[in-house]
Amino acid sequence: MSHAAATTSGAHGLHADHHGADLSARNITLDPAKGKTLSLLLIVVGLAGLGVTIAGGFAVGIKHAVGAYHVGAMSMLAISLGALFMVLAFHLIGAGWSVTIRRQFENVASLVWLPAIMAAGTFVIEVATGGHLYSWLQKGAQSDPLLAAKSDYLNPVFFAIRAVLFLGLWVFLSRKMFAYSTEQDRTGDKWLTNRARFTASWGMPLLALSIAFAAFDWLKSIDYRFFSTMWGVYYFAGSAFVSTAVVVMLLTFIKKQGRLEGLVNEEHFHDLGKLMFAFTVFWAYIGFSQYFLIWYANIPEETSFILARKHAGWGAWTQLLMLGHFVAPFYILLWRPIRRSMVALSLLGIWFLFMQIADMVWIIRPMVYSEQIGEYLRQLDQGVPVTADPIRLQHIWLDIAGIVGAAGLFFGLLIRKVYSGQLIPTRDPRLPEALHHRNYV
């Protein structure tokens, strides 16, 4: 081919094998002007959502508003952390097929600061208002021997120090990986790939620990009595699950605008579909193991978490998660044509995003009306007519506003990020492998 012959010489030696892949600016960038409008729109929606949430805090109750806000922040955080994990994993295992899709993971990961600050912000609000969601911050809680036993870990100062450490680590790692990748675009230095691999090698264990402890702090400690060694893995499983789905949607969005022709094709979507499938199953495996072991041992200090979500009016929601987070995607993604269709995968991606939010709602929302749940379970236990309403479905607009607030800001900034740079790493030494990627030769 003449194209290959024309580029074999000189500084672009690494690009000799692109076989006519279109790396022109038209194919690998989007028009930033168009992105600005969309991004601005989303950010405005997000700010409006936040505004409504704040208003709801005054109108309905601060606990409900904080809960709604925290659901949004933790859902968006899962997307970013999952993407950061994927970027590190791609570098660690030296993946070749994923080069052309990696930049989108890097984009999503690089926004980790926003949801992380938002989620940490929950804590600031909580400290300032005397602890509504984080029950261990309440005045009377300190007299509980269960809390006293863990107060060396669960106290405001150490909690804040940890939050800063997590935030610092995630921001550093995501920016570093993004910088390696974009620097390679500019300089074409193939050894940056090895430096990225090195950063990923020590970053990965730290990321694993930080995700686990962040999940303990920011989700589990809402009910300080509950504990489970699996908790960190559970949050991670959801993160990997939703981040892949978001990147699939992002790539479809870009492809629909006529970009990435010949660079990202159905072979890449097929593998992303397999990853979605794998993480669906992984989440179910982790979720089931955690549930099953608590159910089987039946120790009251653990079962309270499950009981509140299984019986106290949240049973239908639990079943929705089982069906929607696992059973349905499992059977749908088993079908090969689905995994090779970017439209079908994106529709599923929207569903995945919804399910990740539903998972966070499942964890956080019952604690918003925990007194009612306690009352409900007490009435159930004593056999008296049940009058407590543990779900409290009124003011659902407030929950939606909290989620829309975080999601609007996150996706607004993400769109801006996507429009502002190259859509793929163009000078990665393994780019030819991604271009020639085939699932079955």
Add this chain to the structure above:
Amino acid sequence: MTSINPDKVTAERLAGLATAPGVSHPAPGTGDGSLVDDPAVRAPLVLNNRSFTEVTDIICGYTENKPGRWWLPVFGLTSTLAGLGTVMILYLLITGVGTWGLNNQVDWAWDITNFVFWIGIGHAGTLISAILCLFKQKWRTAVNRSAEAMTIFAVICAGMFPGIHVGRIWMIWMVFPIPNANAIWPNFRSPLLWDVFAVSTYFTVSLLFWYMGMIPDFATLRDRAVQRLRKFGDAAQTLPFTSIKVDNLRAYGYGLLALGWRFSSRHWHRYEKAYMLLAGVSTPLVLSVHSIVSFDFATSVLPGWHTTIFPPYFVAGAIFGGFAMVLLLLIPARELYPNMKDFITLRHLENMAKILLVTGMMVGFAYSMEFFIAYYGGNEYELYAFKNRAGGPYWWAYWTMIFCNVVSPQLFWNKACRQSPIVIFIVSFLVTIGMWFERFVIIVTSLHRAFIPGQWGMFWPTAVDIGIFIGSIGVFLTLFLLFMRFLPVFAMAELKAVLPQADPHHEPAGHAAGGGH
């Protein structure tokens, strides 16, 4: 006919006297040539520029030629150990489980430790074969066959222990759901029963997977035997003191196992499909088996056993221990068998060393989570169980486990260490010890202190305990040596598929500059 009668160049290369045409010495700093650090270059999976014929000759040669002088003494040693174990088991069955060191307090110890230890080792085979196959990791071709074989043998060793630890072995049929006159049914809500199903399913599928992969290679061995019979006629080699031709035995034996394989494209098509399906079925099986093994402990309310992270933690530990065992077997093998270093390169070893590092840190993560939640949970018994592990009478077992499983793999952060077969071998050895101790620590330290101090006890193994465990190692190694002697040690067809010349776009060296295609 080169495959049975190699030409001079091939013969010299097989004997290691000549190097491949057009292959220069590896660049400095790349070890055997497979340790390329350039991200733009993928390391070769087979070294020394082997041709298809040479691959067949070398691999079939392992079973067709006489093994090295080391083989018989080593085989003698391992089968003696296996015999010793058998005698110990017989003694146990005749006398009763009182011959073990078990007592009222620690009523589960080495038997179940050994069971979980072997089951764990049995995981790496399917991991390498199935999961690496699904991930399209081509480097698996170097190790998948021997790892699968190891799986089968390890599961056999594992299966022995539940059988003998029931005490009255003649009642073992009661673990199966067979209705009987007394209307005693197995307890379907017991994870111990699920174990029976999980392990037997896993064994069946692993065996099918292993066997199916070997069918084309059996056909190759069969065809080579037939060709030799035709070529040499009456002059063919016979078994000592008889007139039975060895190749006749091979032709019938391998022929039977090859199930009429004729290398037709239709055969290959079905083979590939079945292989992919089995890989897909095996992957959840790997997870389920060790998850259920972990349920044996985690469904209880015993401090130290009941933690929710057990299922993935046991799976990670199993992969960890299994890879260590693969390395423990293959590092000596590649020294002892001619030309094996061309197939199991330093890169393969480095990859597996990295997996040891990753999975070692995963179990380290689980250890720390357990400890943390023991504190965070605020349950004094749970916390005591863990403090007792680290500082109680079994502290040495706990710290052996930590040192072997968490500390020793950290050597692999260093490039020189993870590229040195001897260091990898030593670490793998330590990991194998550590993984045995992990199970011992979990089982015995949790049992030996009950809630009432009057029920505190200690476990010390007896000669029968030790003898049976050593016997299981003997059984495992004996079976593995027999595998190396009589079965195709590498998946020849798959190995050939990763050779550069198998790629339809491959251009022989020297012609690559001629532009694209």
